[in-house]
Structures are given as structure tokens and as C-alpha cells.
Amino acid sequence: MRFPRARMIVGRLVMGALGAAALPAAADVKLPRLVSDHMILQRDRPVRIWGTAAAGEAVQVRFRDHEAKTETGADGRWEVWLPASAAGGPFDLTVAGPTNVTVVTDVLVGDVWVGSGQSNMGRVMTLVTDAEQEIARANDPRIRLFTVPRLVSETPVDDMGRDAQWAATTPETIKNFSAVSYFFARTLRRERDVPIGLVHASWGGSPAEGWVPAAAMRSDAAFTPLLWQWSRTLSDYPGAKSRYDKQKAEWDELAALAKAQGKKEPSNPPTSPRGMGSHWTPGGLYGGMIAPLTPFTIRGVLWYQGESNAQPQRSGTEYRRLFATLIESWREQWNQGAFPFLFVQLANYKAVQETPSESAWAELREAQAAALALPNTGMAVTIDIGEADDIHPKNKQDVGLRLALAARSMAYGDRVVASGPLFDAVIPEGARLRVRFRHVGSGLVVKGDRLREFAVAGRDRKFVWADARLDGDSVIVSSPSVADPVAVRYAWADNPAATLYNREGLPAAPFRSDEWPYRGETP
Numbered sequence: 001m002r003f004p005r006a007r008m009i010v011g012r013l014v015m016g017a018l019g020a021a022a023l024p025a026a027a028d029v030k031l032p033r034l035v036s037d038h039m040i041l042q043r044d045r046p047v048r049i050w051g052t053a054a055a056g057e058a059v060q061v062r063f064r065d066h067e068a069k070t071e072t073g074a075d076g077r078w079e080v081w082l083p084a085s086a087a088g089g090p091f092d093l094t095v096a097g098p099t100n101v102t103v104v105t106d107v108l109v110g111d112v113w114v115g116s117g118q119s120n121m122g123r124v125m126t127l128v129t130d131a132e133q134e135i136a137r138a139n140d141p142r143i144r145l146f147t148v149p150r151l152v153s154e155t156p157v158d159d160m161g162r163d164a165q166w167a168a169t170t171p172e173t174i175k176n177f178s179a180v181s182y183f184f185a186r187t188l189r190r191e192r193d194v195p196i197g198l199v200h201a202s203w204g205g206s207p208a209e210g211w212v213p214a215a216a217m218r219s220d221a222a223f224t225p226l227l228w229q230w231s232r233t234l235s236d237y238p239g240a241k242s243r244y245d246k247q248k249a250e251w252d253e254l255a256a257l258a259k260a261q262g263k264k265e266p267s268n269p270p271t272s273p274r275g276m277g278s279h280w281t282p283g284g285l286y287g288g289m290i291a292p293l294t295p296f297t298i299r300g301v302l303w304y305q306g307e308s309n310a311q312p313q314r315s316g317t318e319y320r321r322l323f324a325t326l327i328e329s330w331r332e333q334w335n336q337g338a339f340p341f342l343f344v345q346l347a348n349y350k351a352v353q354e355t356p357s358e359s360a361w362a363e364l365r366e367a368q369a370a371a372l373a374l375p376n377t378g379m380a381v382t383i384d385i386g387e388a389d390d391i392h393p394k395n396k397q398d399v400g401l402r403l404a405l406a407a408r409s410m411a412y413g414d415r416v417v418a419s420g421p422l423f424d425a426v427i428p429e430g431a432r433l434r435v436r437f438r439h440v441g442s443g444l445v446v447k448g449d450r451l452r453e454f455a456v457a458g459r460d461r462k463f464v465w466a467d468a469r470l471d472g473d474s475v476i477v478s479s480p481s482v483a484d485p486v487a488v489r490y491a492w493a494d495n496p497a498a499t500l501y502n503r504e505g506l507p508a509a510p511f512r513s514d515e516w517p518y519r520g521e522t523p
Contacts, residue, residue: 018405027076028223029097031104032159034296038166040108040144040197042297043087043417045336050079050295052478063107067104075442079295085109087194106337108142110186110195112298113407115181116119117305119204119390120344120399127180136173142194143169143185145177150202151288152277154214160292166197178202180304180344183400184407191408198446199298201289206279207308208322211290214283216329222321223282229281233274240273246270277459294333300340300404300411301330306364307391310346316363317519320370327374340411342378343368345509347386347393350494356455356463358519365510369422378406381420383491384447384498384507402506417441417457420506426488432478433488435513440473441502451475453496460517475500487514 031051041047041063049061053072060069061080068080089108094101106516115121125135145168149161167173169173174182178200185196203210208302209217209226217223247270274280309319327341345368346361353359369378380402393399407416420445421437433456437444451468454477466477466488477488491498491510500508 003087006238016213019467027057028051028100029057029059029078029095029102031095031102032292032295033162034146034293035093035104035166035201036166037104038106038144038168038346039104039146040080040110040112040166040195042086042112042299043085043109043287044193045084045297047297048295049082049093049095050077051095052076057098060067060096062096064091070147087111089195090434092464107379108144108195108197110142110197111411112197112296113181113184113300113302114199114201114293114298115178115184115302115304116201117146117303118202118206118343120305120307120309121178121180122200122202122204122303123179123392123396124176124178125174125179125182127392128396134246134440135175135395137171138182138186140186140189141168142196143189144180144195144197145169145173145182146197146199147177147476148199148289148293150203150279151307152279152284153288153291154281154283156213156287156291158292160289175322179396180399180403181302182398184302184403185400187401187404188407190437191404191414192412195464199293199296201285201293202304203279203285205308206285208305208319208326208380209282210279210285211305212283212322212326212503213286213291213329213333217282219284220321220325227282228316228441230280233280237273237275241275244270244273260522290330290499291333294330294335297336298334298339300342300407303341303343304399306346306368310361310364312360314360314364315521316367317521319364320367323367323371324374327371327377338374338376340376341371341374341409342380342406342410343371344380344382344399344403345369346383348384348388348495349386349391350388352388352465352495352497356417356465356489356492359492359494360519362492362510363518366512369509369511370477372422373432376410378403378410378418379509380406381507381509384512386495388495406504417502417504417506419509421500421502421508423490423509423513429476430485431485432476433485433513434471435475435477435488437473437475437488437508438466439502439506441504441506442474443503444470444473445503446470446499447501447507448497448499452499452500453488453491453493454480455492457487457489457514458482458484459486461487461514463487487512487516489513 072078093104405418408414419439454462454466454468456466457463489512
């Protein structure tokens with residue numbers, strides 16, 4: 001089948017304008033924002049191209065040496081599948097209907113990765129370490145960038161704002177793009193000569209439940225308390241908003257007075273309450289920002305989120321269920337099988353704890369690590385690159401590098417050490433415990449003067465700092481104050497010191513050997 005030439009389409013449009021009453025209603029074929037100039041299509045896999053037109057209209061698609069045709073359904077939607085093709089480009093993709101022809105230009109074929117989460121995923125290049133130099137050398141036309149506009153919608157939407165567009169990486173386009181995603185792509189580009197497409201969808205301060213499909217949460221009784229609490233938040237909103245307006249007016253008055261007197265404005269301005277349209281809406285960010293992406297064939301997902309759920313009133317048990325549901329439901333909605341899902345474990349943050357104690361951040365990290373039990377998941381440990389007084393660490397280069405190592409191992413089959421040591425087992429040896437690890441690489445090493453952050457406890461569940469030393473690929477821990485240790489923890493704190501690594505320079509993930517209840521949970 002051959003496509004009609006553009007001038008033939010124009011001729012038909014003129015005839016339609018002259019004799020509209022005699023011709024059936026027609027509508028231009030339209031494409032979603034993801035299918036637009038400068039995009040990257042996933043290599044080596046069948047690719048869906050989709051859009052809308054009037055019901056019952058014929059649509060033809062041509063890409064490289066393949067042509068496909070279909071007819072729109074009663075709802076005006078259509079889709080075709082293009083066969084798997086090798087990396088390359090640029091190419092044109094042509095889509096023709098009865099009334100118009102659209103040519104999508106400068107299309108590359110490579111690997112497409114979706115990066116999502118909250119503010120650390122969204123942290124832009126202007127705010128990272130060595131930002132000026134990094135931006136200046138970010139000039140790779142084969143890394144393509146696409147930012148999903150922010151939208152809250154409990155009902156999944158089909159498309160996004162018309163301003164969303166693909167762009168090649170230049171110092172100008174990269175400035176306000178996700179640094180983690182870019183550094184990930186840059187590392188991959190150094191290892192393999194294929195184009196990389198980055199689709200960025202994040203929202204600062206968002207909780208995990210915002211990114212889980214609402215239907216998935218409603219179908220799981222474990223989320224009933226969370227949904228009930230959100231319902232209560234909405235019902236309390238009018239009163240909360242009234243109180244906020246009063247407090248904000250008072251704060252604004254004090255701020256204006258301070259400015260007039262040449263003083264600093266008062267700290268801690270009141271926080272606007274959450275209500276309808278908030279990014280805390282369960283399922284709202286999935287429906288508005290992820291659902292429109294699910295028809296697009298991808299290589300995998302990058303995820304950096306958890307800070308909003310690492311709160312004293314939240315539970316690691318809750319996040320464990322939320323995160324697993326998020327991963328499994330995204331894979332179900334994309335319908336591409338268990339694609340690689342790579343995530344960042346929370347960095348060290350806040351004040352240093354002088355004695356072994358409980359930690360909401362440690363619980364959240366453990367809940368994240370539990371997702372490694374799902375197939376094709378990988379974790380980038382960042383326990384050594386956080387900042388005590390900044391929830392947004394500036395070192396995003398190492399975050400991207402460690403995610404890329406996980407991708408190289410899992411998605412590309414490279415023989416690389418992709419992880420730091422992970423807890424495997426604990427073996428009692430009298431008054432001491434032997435801790436064994438997986439992913440030791442070429443061996444365990446100590447960073448600093450000695451191993452720190454190991455703690456042991458007896459059956460009384462009271463942890464004390466332990467003496468720790470390497471013994472081959474194991475760590476031996478003990479304490480003179482615990483004659484019969486039964487449990488060991490490492491880096492179980494908000495802001496621990498990372499001291500255990502493998503020789504490849506990757507830090508060990510925090511862990512605990514016990515399964516004692518989290519804070520506030522019933523034994």
C-alpha cells in the first residue's frame with residue numbers, strides 16, 4: 001500500500017470544504033504527545049503507534065520499511081504495531097488518514113527509560129555538584145528528553161498537555177531536566193552506542209500512594225486505612241483551609257513588617273492543607289502522569305522516592321506493600337512483562353544518632369530493599385552520599401552511575417559488579433555472630449579506620465554498638481556486654497556512617513537480621 005501524496009490530501013480537504021453536506025463527517029488523525037518530533041522508539045521490540053480520529057476511518061502508518069494500516073473504532077481510537085527494529089536513525093514516521101498526513105521527523109530508535117518519583121528524581125541539573133561544568137558538556141543529540149507535565153487525576157487520562165515535547169540534549173535543554181536520569185543515560189551512552197530516550201515524570205513531595213493506580217489500592221484491603229485517612233483529610237479540608245488562611249494572613253503581615261525593618265522574615269510559614277487536586281491524592285499521579293505513558297514501549301523504569309513516606313507516623317510495613325503494588329501494577333498496565341525496575345534506596349539524612357535506636361528512615365530503606373524479591377528489580381544504594389542538613393544531596397552523578405550499573409547487569413547482560421554487599425545470613429558462633437553477604441564482588445573492604453555502625457542485641461532486644469572486623473567475605477561482630485547475641489544490625493539509622501564496601505567501591509546496604517516489630521507495631 002502506498003500513501004497518498006500531501007497535495008492529494010490537500011485536494012480532498014478543499015473538496016470537503018465545498019461540499020461538506022454531501023460527505024460524511026471526518027476528523028484529522030491525531031497523535032499523542034509522546035509520538036512527536038525528536039522522539040525515541042524502543043529498539044528490538046514491537047512498538048505501538050496510536051491516536052484518535054473519527055470513528056470508522058482508515059489510518060496508515062509507515063516507518064522505515066514497514067507499513068501498517070487499521071481502522072478507528074467506534075470510540076475514535078486506533079493503534080498499530082510496528083515490528084521490532086534495530087537501533088538507528090534519524091527516520092521519519094508517517095501517519096495518514098482520510099483528511100491529513102502527519103510526518104513525525106527526526107525519530108531515533110534506541111532504549112527508552114521512564115524516570116519517576118519525587119523531588120530527588122526531579123532535581124534539575126542546575127542544582128547538582130559541579131553544575132556549571134556538567135551542563136556545559138551535556139551535548140549529546142542521541143540522548144532525548146521528555147518531561148511529563150504535572151497533573152493529578154484519579155481517573156487515568158489518555159494524553160498530556162500540548163506543550164510536552166521531545167528535545168535533544170544540549171546545555172540549554174538539560175538545565176531543567178532530571179539530573180539522575182541524565183547521568184544514568186550518560187553512563188549508558190559511554191558503554192554502548194545506542195540512542196537513549198528519557199521520559200521524566202516526577203513531583204516533589206509526593207508519596208508512593210500517589211503513583212499507585214487507584215484501582216489497585218481499592219482492590220487491596222491492606223490499603224483501606226490509608227484510603228479512609230485520605231477521605232477524612234478531604235472532609236476536614238474546609239476547616240483546615242479556613243485556619244490556614246488566617247495563619248497565612250498573620251504570617252504575611254509579620255513578614256511584611258520584618259522586611260520594612262530590614263529583618264529576616266519569620267521562619268516556618270504555615271503549610272497549605274491537602275485537599276482535592278493535591279499530589280497526595282491516592283492514585284492521582286498515576287492517573288495523570290503515568291497512565292498516558294503506558295501504551296509506549298519502554299526498556300525499563302528508574303524510581304527515586306520514599307522521603308515523603310519516611311515519616312514517624314508512617315510504617316515501613318505499609319511502604320513495603322505500596323512499593324510492591326506500584327511495581328507490579330505498572331508492569332501490568334504496560335503489559336510488557338517484568339521489565340527492569342531500578343530504584344534508589346534513600347540516602348543518609350538528618351542528625352547522627354549517637355546510640356543504636358529505631359529509625360523511620362531505616363525502616364523505609366528496608367521496605368525498599370524488600371522489592372528485590374520481585375523479578376528484574378535492582379537497587380542503587382546511596383547511604384554514603386547523602387547530606388545531614390539537605391534532603392536533596394547534590395551528588396547525583398553517583399546515583400546515575402549506580403543505577404546504570406544495575407541496568408548494565410540486568411537489562412544488557414554485562415558482566416559487571418552492579419551492587420554493593422547485601423546481607424545474606426547470620427551464623428551464631430558462641431559469643432559472636434558471623435554475618436555473610438551476597439554481592440561482595442572481588443572482596444569486602446573497610447572505609448575509614450575501622451568498621452562502624454554494627455550493633456548487636458540479645459533476647460532482650462536492646463542493641464549496643466558492636467566490635468566488628470572482616471574475616472574473608474564475612475564480618476564478625478560481638479560485644480562484651482552481650483554474652484549471647486541473637487541479632488545484628490548495620491547502618492540502622494537516619495544518618496549512619498557507611499564503612500563497609502566491596503572492592504569495586506559500592507557501599508553495603510543497611511540491614512537487620514531480626515524481624516522484630518517496627519516502631520509502634522504490635523509484636
